[in-house]
Amino acid sequence: CHGLDHMDLSGRKGRVSSAKCGTCHPQQVKEFAASKHRVAMDTLEKNARYLALPKEIRLKNCVSCHKIGEYDEWDGSRGRCDSCHRRHAFSSADAARPRACGRCHSGAEQPQYESYLFSKHTVLEGTMARAARKPSCDTCHMADRNHNVSLGIAHDLDGQPLPPDDFKQRREQMAAQCMRCHSKWFVDADFKASDAILRRSREALDKAQKAIAQAEADGLLGEHLKNAKPNPVTGKLLELGPNMLTSPTDPRILQEFFRLKQVHYPGTWKAAYHNGPDYLRTRGWEPLNQSCQAILDELKRLREQKR
Numbered sequence: 001c002h003g004l005d006h007m008d009l010s011g012r013k014g015r016v017s018s019a020k021c022g023t024c025h026p027q028q029v030k031e032f033a034a035s036k037h038r039v040a041m042d043t044l045e046k047n048a049r050y051l052a053l054p055k056e057i058r059l060k061n062c063v064s065c066h067k068i069g070e071y072d073e074w075d076g077s078r079g080r081c082d083s084c085h086r087r088h089a090f091s092s093a094d095a096a097r098p099r100a101c102g103r104c105h106s107g108a109e110q111p112q113y114e115s116y117l118f119s120k121h122t123v124l125e126g127t128m129a130r131a132a133r134k135p136s137c138d139t140c141h142m143a144d145r146n147h148n149v150s151l152g153i154a155h156d157l158d159g160q161p162l163p164p165d166d167f168k169q170r171r172e173q174m175a176a177q178c179m180r181c182h183s184k185w186f187v188d189a190d191f192k193a194s195d196a197i198l199r200r201s202r203e204a205l206d207k208a209q210k211a212i213a214q215a216e217a218d219g220l221l222g223e224h225l226k227n228a229k230p231n232p233v234t235g236k237l238l239e240l241g242p243n244m245l246t247s248p249t250d251p252r253i254l255q256e257f258f259r260l261k262q263v264h265y266p267g268t269w270k271a272a273y274h275n276g277p278d279y280l281r282t283r284g285w286e287p288l289n290q291s292c293q294a295i296l297d298e299l300k301r302l303r304e305q306k307r
Contacts, residue, residue, distance in 0.1 A: 019077035029079070031147035038078050040069030048233040048243035065104035092145070098122070101137040108263045111283070112137075115276025140177050152177060158242060159198055159269050190275075197272040197280070204292045205265050209240055211299045212257050220302040224251050253298040256291055264288035 001016050022029035032038060044050045044066050050058060068083035084095040094100060102113030116122055121135040141149050152174030154167045161167045171191070178187040215221055216238055231239040239245065246258040268284030 015072075016081075017072040017075050017077045018079035018081055019072070019075045021081045022077075028145075028147045032079050035148040035150045036153075037068045037083075037149060040066040041071065042069065046233060048231050048239070048245055051232045052245055068104075096136060096138045098136045105137075109266055110270065111267050111276075111279055112270055112274055115271040115274035115279045117276070118278050119275040121275065135181065140174070143173075143177050155198070159202060159266065194269070194272040197285075198269040201265055201268045201285070201288060204288050205261060208257055208260050208292045208295045211295050212238075212240060212253065215253060215299050215302060218303065218306070220299070220306060221251060221254075224254070253295055253302065256294050256298065260288060260291035260295070264291055 001020060018029055018032065041063075044058075044062055050062050053062070065083075068080050069078055070080050071078055081090070084100055085091065086094050098113065098116060102116075106113035116137065124135055138145070141152065143151065152170055154170040154174065155161055162170060175184075175187050175191070178190075182190075216225070221238065225237045228237045230237060231243055231245065233239075233243045234241070240257070240261075244258060244261065246255055248255075250258075264284060264287045268280060268288050271280035271284045
């Protein structure tokens with residue numbers, strides 16, 4: 001794995017690239033190259049929240065997970081196989097454990113792991129004797145050990161559906177996985193319910209965003225915008241998209257919208273698709289609607305204050 005060139009090995013600090021892994025595992029490396037994991041580092045360089053953080057926090061927080069798509073300057077390859085597989089052991093069983101995925105796919109903004117922990121799937125994973133039947137993350141997202149974890153993912157990171165042809169193909173891929181254990185009618189009903197939850201969550205987000213836009217149009221954010229710095233990615237003074245930033249000095253209405261957009265909204269729809277009932281309601285749907293109402297109430301208060 002490390003080769004015989006000790007000068008080269010020293011320069012690399014002992015690291016083994018994905019290209020080297022590919023000499024024995026070419027299919028897995030090819031599949032990985034087609035996945036979102038491959039471009040994980042690229043997304044950081046275009047992310048305003050990443051760019052606004054101190055260097056040390058970028059390294060200890062963002063890069064610690066996104067380095068799975070790291071570029072190797074020695075051979076030009078992409079990917080860190082040891083992000084999922086322990087070095088030297090490289091056990092596929094270790095990498096298949098839900099906790100291996102949960103290290104990165106967890107937290108307020110991407111609660112896939114927490115939702116899974118409260119689902120029926122994790123009950124079975126912890127009690128079933130036959131390992132082949134235990135439903136874990138890779139059961140659904142890595143069919144037959146396919147390292148393209150993007151297979152079956154029919155929405156983007158913001159919950160928007162992919163273009164129709166791509167959506168249909170991805171949905172069929174995921175449904176095929178579900179139907180290894182469930183009937184077609186069960187799978188169709190579950191997708192229908194989850195899709196409806198996503199739509200309703202999006203409606204709450206859109207309603208809140210329109211309220212912010214109205215506050216700007218009415219001149220209610222004038223003092224804040226006068227002192228605001230341009231967004232490092234979009235250049236806007238008021239950015240409400242994926243590159244939105246927030247600070248303790250922001251108006252209450254913007255801080256509340258940030259929580260709604262970055263925490264409650266993704267928490268709701270991701271919990272729905274991962275079948276985490278408690279997370280869906282108590283840390284998703286209810287806080288989402290409470291935040292939406294708080295934004296509408298704050299808009300009303302600001303208007304009355306301006307009179």
